[in-house]
Amino acid sequence: MDTPVSKDARQTLDSVVIRFAGDSGDGMQLVGSQFTETTAVAGNDLATFPDFPAEIRAPAGTTFGVSGFQIHFASHDVLTPGDAPDVLVAMNPAALKVNLGDLPAGRLIILNTDAFTPGNLRKAGYSSNPLEDGTLDRYRLLPIDISKHATAAVAEFNLGNKEAVRTKNVWTLGLLYWLFGRDRSSTVTWLERKFAKTPALGHANVSALNAGHIYGETAELPAGIAAYSIPKAKLAPGLYRNITGNEALAWGLAAAGKLAKKSIMFGSYPITPASSVLHALAPLKHFGITTFQAEDEISAVCSAIGASFAGSIGVTSTSGPGMALKGEAIGYAIMTELPLVILDVQRAGPSTGMPTKTEQSDLFQAVWGRNGDAPLCVLAPDSPGDCFYMAIEAVRIATQFMTPVILLSDGYIANGAEPWVVPKFADLPPISIEHRTDPTGFHPYVRDPSTLSRVWATPGTPGLEHRLGGLEKDYASGNISYDPDNHHKMTLVRAQKIANIANVIPPQDVSEGPSTGTLAVVSWGSTYGSVKEAVRRQRLAGADVSHIHIRYLWPLPTNLADLLRGFEKILVPELNNGQLVRLLRAEHLLPAQPLTKVAGQPFRVAEVEAGIRAALGMKDTTEN
Amino acid sequence: MAPLDPPTPLTRKDFVSDQEVRWCPGCGDYAILATMQRTLPELGASRHNTVFVSGIGCSSRFPYYMNTYGVHTIHGRAPAFATGIKLANPELDVWLVTGDGDGFSIGGNHLLHILRRNVDLQLLLFNNRIYGLTKGQYSPTSLVGRRTPSTPMGSVDMPINPTVFALGANARFVSRGVDTMTKPLGELFKRAHAHRGTSFVEILQNCPVFNDGEWDSVTAREVASDMQLWLEHGQPLLFGADRKRGLRVREGNVEIVTLGEHGITLDDVTVHDETNRTLAFLLAQLLPPAYPMAFGVLFCSPAESFESAVHDQNHKALQVHGSGDIDALLRSGHTWSAT
Numbered sequence: 032m033d034t035p036v037s038k039d040a041r042q043t044l045d046s047v048v049i050r051f052a053g054d055s056g057d058g059m060q061l062v063g064s065q066f067t068e069t070t071a072v073a074g075n076d077l078a079t080f081p082d083f084p085a086e087i088r089a090p091a092g093t094t095f096g097v098s099g100f101q102i103h104f105a106s107h108d109v110l111t112p113g114d115a116p117d118v119l120v121a122m123n124p125a126a127l128k129v130n131l132g133d134l135p136a137g138r139l140i141i142l143n144t145d146a147f148t149p150g151n152l153r154k155a156g157y158s159s160n161p162l163e164d165g166t167l168d169r170y171r172l173l174p175i176d177i178s179k180h181a182t183a184a185v186a187e188f189n190l191g192n193k194e195a196v197r198t199k200n201v202w203t204l205g206l207l208y209w210l211f212g213r214d215r216s217s218t219v220t221w222l223e224r225k226f227a228k229t230p231a232l233g234h235a236n237v238s239a240l241n242a243g244h245i246y247g248e249t250a251e252l253p254a255g256i257a258a259y260s261i262p263k264a265k266l267a268p269g270l271y272r273n274i275t276g277n278e279a280l281a282w283g284l285a286a287a288g289k290l291a292k293k294s295i296m297f298g299s300y301p302i303t304p305a306s307s308v309l310h311a312l313a314p315l316k317h318f319g320i321t322t323f324q325a326e327d328e329i330s331a332v333c334s335a336i337g338a339s340f341a342g343s344i345g346v347t348s349t350s351g352p353g354m355a356l357k358g359e360a361i362g363y364a365i366m367t368e369l370p371l372v373i374l375d376v377q378r379a380g381p382s383t384g385m386p387t388k389t390e391q392s393d394l395f396q397a398v399w400g401r402n403g404d405a406p407l408c409v410l411a412p413d414s415p416g417d418c419f420y421m422a423i424e425a426v427r428i429a430t431q432f433m434t435p436v437i438l439l440s441d442g443y444i445a446n447g448a449e450p451w452v453v454p455k456f457a458d459l460p461p462i463s464i465e466h467r468t469d470p471t472g473f474h475p476y477v478r479d480p481s482t483l484s485r486v487w488a489t490p491g492t493p494g495l496e497h498r499l500g501g502l503e504k505d506y507a508s509g510n511i512s513y514d515p516d517n518h519h520k521m522t523l524v525r526a527q528k529i530a531n532i533a534n535v536i537p538p539q540d541v542s543e544g545p546s547t548g549t550l551a552v553v554s555w556g557s558t559y560g561s562v563k564e565a566v567r568r569q570r571l572a573g574a575d576v577s578h579i580h581i582r583y584l585w586p587l588p589t590n591l592a593d594l595l596r597g598f599e600k601i602l603v604p605e606l607n608n609g610q611l612v613r614l615l616r617a618e619h620l621l622p623a624q625p626l627t628k629v630a631g632q633p634f635r636v637a638e639v640e641a642g643i644r645a646a647l648g649m650k651d652t653t654e655n
Numbered sequence: 656m657a658p659l660d661p662p663t664p665l666t667r668k669d670f671v672s673d674q675e676v677r678w679c680p681g682c683g684d685y686a687i688l689a690t691m692q693r694t695l696p697e698l699g700a701s702r703h704n705t706v707f708v709s710g711i712g713c714s715s716r717f718p719y720y721m722n723t724y725g726v727h728t729i730h731g732r733a734p735a736f737a738t739g740i741k742l743a744n745p746e747l748d749v750w751l752v753t754g755d756g757d758g759f760s761i762g763g764n765h766l767l768h769i770l771r772r773n774v775d776l777q778l779l780l781f782n783n784r785i786y787g788l789t790k791g792q793y794s795p796t797s798l799v800g801r802r803t804p805s806t807p808m809g810s811v812d813m814p815i816n817p818t819v820f821a822l823g824a825n826a827r828f829v830s831r832g833v834d835t836m837t838k839p840l841g842e843l844f845k846r847a848h849a850h851r852g853t854s855f856v857e858i859l860q861n862c863p864v865f866n867d868g869e870w871d872s873v874t875a876r877e878v879a880s881d882m883q884l885w886l887e888h889g890q891p892l893l894f895g896a897d898r899k900r901g902l903r904v905r906e907g908n909v910e911i912v913t914l915g916e917h918g919i920t921l922d923d924v925t926v927h928d929e930t931n932r933t934l935a936f937l938l939a940q941l942l943p944p945a946y947p948m949a950f951g952v953l954f955c956s957p958a959e960s961f962e963s964a965v966h967d968q969n970h971k972a973l974q975v976h977g978s979g980d981i982d983a984l985l986r987s988g989h990t991w992s993a994t
Contacts, residue, residue, distance in 0.1 A: 321742050325735065337742075490724035493703040496722055499725070500728070
């Protein structure tokens, strides 16, 4: 943000990044999601990044209990939640301490001064008050006793002091709405609905929201702080909504069930950050979806495989540790050649790792992490909205090829939101599934010669009684076989069947830049936005660089290797210690180089830009 | 259309698959398999609606030998597979076959949960108190002191009592039979089949290779009448060759009484009530040599089955909302148009 003008004439900005930060009990995620909703309705493009601790209520005032929500909104298209905030909202000293390092000089800080008590300062690790010791001299500052203002705003509702103070998040939201010229009405409607059973609380919150807004209108704000407007983005025409990755996965599965005219059996065990897929599917029973909260990860996947055997589409969801537990059962689905969709919403590992932090480190586990030669299909959506389409794609491939399909999302996509063009169901291609009914010449491993997929015969069908199991099968009869040549043949058949999936997926395209040149930057999954933005910026800066983003990870698109051979250098940015880069080298002997970050955080655009310039031997001129 | 189920009543042979049975000679599993193949036609079962689900172990080869649908799954997880099968298609008639190792070691967790959920199926637990397929290690039902390759000085683990476990897990049908006593075993299968919910059947089974004679103290001909108490709902708990001995349950204690001695009459003998879980617990814990072992139906108290309750909710949701509309779903909440 540049120098503002007087506040009655709003200054126009192209783009703004706001980070809300407070205690995990301060309601920062709520404020962030409401700001997102309102901003989407205002017609800006946006991307969000919720970043919260694993503890539900970490001790108040501590740095490890700080919960953050960053939103980047603009009058142009937005690919990432933004590298650095323009505005930091810090509800207490810990929130300031944790986030100040990300804030470039001159940016705006809105502070709740009431929380800057000696006790809170000590808990945050401040030896002196940053409001007084010059720490914040480099920034523009809006210090407000938010607790006091919020309490006053709700005085007439006779809430307890605790409940009154709790409205400070909504008061702050009101102030931000004024600052950026947002309409309060959708939040008012939301508050009234949320507190329908306790109308007094609802009215109090609306009152606090309005009070924050009025404060902006009437208070004498310090010099250099004004009101802004961000014009609507020129989004492609269509009907839009906000969607998070996990919502999109759930709705994609519901759509896939309808497209296939099949019921879905979703067996799952709660795990961060995948649980909300189960929450989103459980109310969709009338879509032919049965949800089953199993006793553990193994039961969850086994119930899904059992359901597939019985003729439903079996789906399970999990994150890294759960994937490890499901490994044997996934191998069983490979051996019995039953359709199965596994949603892996990745998080920082190994072991329990950092449950609420994002990472892309399950790629090896997905592609290779089972006993035996156990190939399957691996897909990765590139954004929250893409989760909808990739969930459908996973069901399509799983049923067409009678195979498990792993869909690799991650915590960043799962919780992040973006405006999404709502598709029409009629425009989605149907999924055609045939169940064998003819007993003539039947055995369970009769294969389609073009795909090598086996027939799907379900219990209840007269004349097709058969037995499946994890023991090796005879190629010609489906009976148990220990024949050495047969095992070799079946291993190759299972591999070829998965390789054949490459015949039905789209060829690899180029996301930015020409299809040959000096440097190809190859990414997958949730890093799409930051890598694409980095390549765009570096192309504007004169770099000969292209962006290639892979959504079909296994099998890889058939034209990928040739495409990559058209570049002198290949750089693979990943949120792991180098997995896709090794896979590309191993599969195609490509001279791919890693650009890794394993911090539980998404890439900043500038980090990828620096990587591109280093790979090209250019001087690093990027800011930040 | 030859392979279709014939319209004439099925016979034992219709349920025999074309696969060669590969259990050791003399294994108790043969008798159980034969009993099953003989009983299914009597139940009017159809081949195409019947599914056998098993885990891993000797007993878990069972599905391969039944000419029905079947899945030989992974170690200990048969209950989870079976739950998924019943959720996907509640019309299927599911038999789950497991053993003391598969069911209580690696699969103990799933066994607990399928019993408490009350998924509608028949769960047969072959208990030979040993690991067969891995060559003779002790199992969770092996008695303390059992010498095996992994316990050369004798096992020190306290064993689990399968029937007590099932009752503790809130199973609604708990029963016990013997592999070679095929007639009562067939009757148990029928009772289990008639019960809606998880029907738990523990079958004492002899492993002639690694644990031969383990159940002789109960099943040997010379002790059978004194060591077996066959339960019948509403009938007194009598046993012994001349049915003169009985059980009297008073204040939580079980004592053996003899009719005609010390003034004991039939009225003193406790009458079996299979709806009484407390009585079932007491009966399940009776072990030789102090007491006879209880066989037949220890407990039967039907309740709604899991998949039925799940599908009731699905059905209610359909009634309230109508069949789900994807377009409406995607447009729920805030939407806006860009032109």
